[in-house]
Amino acid sequence: MKSHRWYTPWLLVLPALAVLGVFSLWPAVNTLLLSFTNVQTLTGGRFIGFANYSRMWHDPQLWDAIVNTLLYMLICVPLLTVLPLLLALLVQRTLPFMGFFRTVFYFPVIASAVTVALIWQWLLNDRGLVNDLAQEVGIVHRAVPFLEDRWLLLFSAIALTVWKGLGYYMVLYLSALGNVRRDLHEAAAVDGAGSVSRFWHVTLPGVRGTTLLVSILIGVSAMRVFTELYILGGSTGGIGGQDVSLVFLIEQYGSGFNGQLGYASALSVLLFVLTAIPLLVLARLNRRSNQL
Amino acid sequence: MTATTSTLAGKSTSPATHTVQRRRSRRSSKFDAVTPLGLILRYTTLIVVLAISVGPMLWELSTSLKSPIEDVFAATPRFLPQHPTLHNYDVVAQTIPIWHFAANSCIVAVLGVGGNLVGATAAGYALARLRFRGRRLVTGLFLSTLVLPGEVTIISQYQTVTRLGFGDSLIGVALPGLIGAINVLLIRNAFQSIPDELEDAAVIDGANVWQRIRYIGLPNIKGVLSVVAILTFIGAWDDFLWPLLVLQSPDKLTLTVGLSYLQGQFSADPRTIAAGAMIALIPILVLFAALQRYFFRGVGEGAIKG
Numbered sequence: 001m002k003s004h005r006w007y008t009p010w011l012l013v014l015p016a017l018a019v020l021g022v023f024s025l026w027p028a029v030n031t032l033l034l035s036f037t038n039v040q041t042l043t044g045g046r047f048i049g050f051a052n053y054s055r056m057w058h059d060p061q062l063w064d065a066i067v068n069t070l071l072y073m074l075i076c077v078p079l080l081t082v083l084p085l086l087l088a089l090l091v092q093r094t095l096p097f098m099g100f101f102r103t104v105f106y107f108p109v110i111a112s113a114v115t116v117a118l119i120w121q122w123l124l125n126d127r128g129l130v131n132d133l134a135q136e137v138g139i140v141h142r143a144v145p146f147l148e149d150r151w152l153l154l155f156s157a158i159a160l161t162v163w164k165g166l167g168y169y170m171v172l173y174l175s176a177l178g179n180v181r182r183d184l185h186e187a188a189a190v191d192g193a194g195s196v197s198r199f200w201h202v203t204l205p206g207v208r209g210t211t212l213l214v215s216i217l218i219g220v221s222a223m224r225v226f227t228e229l230y231i232l233g234g235s236t237g238g239i240g241g242q243d244v245s246l247v248f249l250i251e252q253y254g255s256g257f258n259g260q261l262g263y264a265s266a267l268s269v270l271l272f273v274l275t276a277i278p279l280l281v282l283a284r285l286n287r288r289s290n291q292l
Numbered sequence: 293m294t295a296t297t298s299t300l301a302g303k304s305t306s307p308a309t310h311t312v313q314r315r316r317s318r319r320s321s322k323f324d325a326v327t328p329l330g331l332i333l334r335y336t337t338l339i340v341v342l343a344i345s346v347g348p349m350l351w352e353l354s355t356s357l358k359s360p361i362e363d364v365f366a367a368t369p370r371f372l373p374q375h376p377t378l379h380n381y382d383v384v385a386q387t388i389p390i391w392h393f394a395a396n397s398c399i400v401a402v403l404g405v406g407g408n409l410v411g412a413t414a415a416g417y418a419l420a421r422l423r424f425r426g427r428r429l430v431t432g433l434f435l436s437t438l439v440l441p442g443e444v445t446i447i448s449q450y451q452t453v454t455r456l457g458f459g460d461s462l463i464g465v466a467l468p469g470l471i472g473a474i475n476v477l478l479i480r481n482a483f484q485s486i487p488d489e490l491e492d493a494a495v496i497d498g499a500n501v502w503q504r505i506r507y508i509g510l511p512n513i514k515g516v517l518s519v520v521a522i523l524t525f526i527g528a529w530d531d532f533l534w535p536l537l538v539l540q541s542p543d544k545l546t547l548t549v550g551l552s553y554l555q556g557q558f559s560a561d562p563r564t565i566a567a568g569a570m571i572a573l574i575p576i577l578v579l580f581a582a583l584q585r586y587f588f589r590g591v592g593e594g595a596i597k598g
Contacts, residue, residue, distance in 0.1 A: 003495045009424040012501075016415035016471040017430065023468035024437045027445035027452060034448060090338055095326070101338050103584045108345055110580045111573050112530030114548040118555060118569045119352040122562050127365040129351055136368065166345070175591055224443050227532045231552060247443045247533070254447035255537050264447045272444040279439055 031272075034265035041259035052266035062267070064242045065249055068154055068229075069274075072222040072245075075158050076165070081215045083162075084169035085207065089199075091170070092177050102174075106167040113164065117231030120160050121147065124232075147232060153243045157228040165221075169214050173207060180206035212285060219278040223271065226251065246271045349573065356380050356566035364562055380567035384554070387564065390571055392543065393550035396462055400535070400546060401528035403466040408524045409517060411471035416479030417505050421491060431480070434473045443533070450537050464538045465546065469528065475520045482513040519590035522583050529576050547572045 035052055039045030056062050091102045108116060123129050124146035131143045146156045180203055188198045204211075226247040229237065237244035237252075244252075246267060254264030350371075357373040357380070358364055384390055418424070419431050449468055450459075458464030486509065494504050510517070532548040539545050545553070554568050580587070 004422055004501045006424065008501050009418040009422040009427070012414040012418035012422075013430055015411045016473075016476050017433070019411070019468070019471040020433060020437065020473055022452060023449055024440065024445065024473065025433065027448035028437075028440055030448040030451070031445055034451075087341065090334060090341075093326075093334075095331075095334075097338075099588075101342065102588065103581060104342060105345055106580070106584075107349065107577055110526055110530075110576055111349070112532065112548050112576070114530075114532050114551050115569045115573045116348070118551065118565055119348050121555075122352060122355065122566065123348055125562070128562075129369055132367060132369050163345070171588075171591060220441065224441050226443070230532075231555065234556075250443065250447060251533060251537065254450065259447075261447055261451060268444045268447060272440065275441050275444075276439065 031265045031268050034261055035269045036262075038260070038262045040261060041257055045262055048262070052263050055263065056266060056270065061237075061241065061244055061249060062246075065244045065246050068243065068245055069223050069225075071154060072158055072161070072225060073219050075155075076162060076222045077215050077218050079162050080165050080169055080218045081211060084166050084214070085173050085211070087166060087170045088173035088177055089203070092174060102170075105170060108164045109167040111164075113227035114231055116164055117160060117228050120156065121232055124156055148239055150238060150240055150242050153233050153238050154229075157225070157232050157243070160228050160232070161222075161225060165218070169218070172214055173210060176207045176210035177203070209289075213282065216278045216282045220275050223275050246274070352566045352569055352573075355562055356570045358563055360563070380563040381571070383561075384564050384567045384571070388550055388554055388568075389543065390547070390550060390554075390568060393545050393547045394571060394575075396544060397529050397547040399462050400466045400531075401525045403463075404469050404524045404528040405521050407466070407470035408472055408475045408520055412475035412479050412520065413505070413510070413517070415471070415476045417483050417509055419476070420480045420483035421486075421504075421509070422501070431477075434476050437473045438477075446534065446537065449534075453538060459538065460540045460544060461538075462544060462546075465531075465535045466528070468534070469524070469531075472524070475524070478516055478520060479513065482516040483509055486512045515586070515590040518583070518586040522580070522587050522590075526576060526580065529572075 036047055036049060037045040038048050038051070087105065091098050091105070125131070126143040126145070126147075130146070131140075134140045134144065135142075144152065146152050184202045184206070185198055188202050193201065223245075224247055225245045229243055229245055229248055230251075233243040237248055250264050250267045250271065253260045253267065354371055354373055355364055357376045357378070359373070359375045359377045359379060362370075362374050415434075419427060419434075453459060453464045453467060456464075456467075458467060490508055491504055494508055499507070530548065531546075532552070535546045535549050536552070539549055551565075551568050551572060555565060
């Protein structure tokens, strides 16, 4: 029995497919094409081969961006893989107020990066709360230039990203913890395993897949950082212009009337290649664990 | 929330009743009984984390309520405003059309929610429940864009939107997110988990595709739909990079872009910036707190796959 006319599925799929084609698939192809041209926002361009790509080698800001990205990953991946898991274990039990804590821990995730960066900017200001308290307690005697120093600004942005990400990964872990087998916990407890031992031998193996996925997700999002740096350091990327990220440079080169779309597109292709690496690692590891 | 169940189930001795009761409340048995010390430690840690996560927001709220005569830079910071006032909210509204920006953000967010609920549901249903040639290919196309971070195509997207004549417009901001590939796939997965028999029976009864979506499909995927709606609204409200690229006219800015300009104008007065930040922050937190039940329930049902 025929349940529908032949064109019905296409009518239903068409709007979504059109948006996908025009705003995702075509731009993906077009980005690659543009990266071999010197097209600007207002003027057409021509094919210039790999000139944009060789230009990247000699772009000092790009090297800054890559160093920043590596540091971002180095700090964010371990912190955001471990801390949210501990947080999830804390709020997972059915005790009073757990729903409240869970919801409130998610607030930094809900807030826009612009808002929380403005909040942090005020906190880390020369005369802001953090400096006030630090001087009061006597840890430091002069204001710490969190937002002026090239490295301190980067670390402030990283701290902001970690703070904002805790709740997000906590929720991912919560749904994974729900699937950890209850009987294993009980069997271990009957055999006399303490709670620490059960964490290492039951909980951790149970969420290993999620841990791996979470760390890959953090790695990818560390490469996509933009707003934190843009608000904390201003549109110049800090005083020396060194606190930039790849996305930051893509925005800088690609926007405005003098936008160098060709070079911005080459940077976009680089971003894609870099983000693809962790995803390929994930696919590889998944395949291996399936074979075992 | 279900604190009493742990003591109830802890007393049960027969393993059979144990399992039955546990199905209702998962965390409940003797081995993870709560000790007073454990409880104190747990809640202390939770309160410290709470202070770290909402403390900065509360400090900003307090700053936004401080009057011009109160020294916000005082060496010994006061957490409560001495003479709370809404004056700073007036100042920020006089400086930038912030309520207009908020309305713009709302328009973009509502367009996104509407577009996704209608468009992604339609596509998700077809991909999950209707057989047609090319179904696998179309599904593959949606899947393929998941590995493509939005930032990679953003410059080319900007070029496309401008060429279509939607540059510097709210429509232009809303268009690329109108039907998200991830939402199509989430809704498709939800439709797929509805038993075939239910729909087969409806087909035999002569229900057409529209009736099947309306009376069999939608009631069964409410959880996923609410998560899609909540996440789409928040995503649009919070988005920064894309509207920053698309919008130039001062009267068309969304809230996040407007705030980033405010910051440049007002590096002098933290109170005004704080008031602006609160206008962006409070509505979205209230909305989330009101809907969090649906959100976490939907997440539990697998709307967000890790």
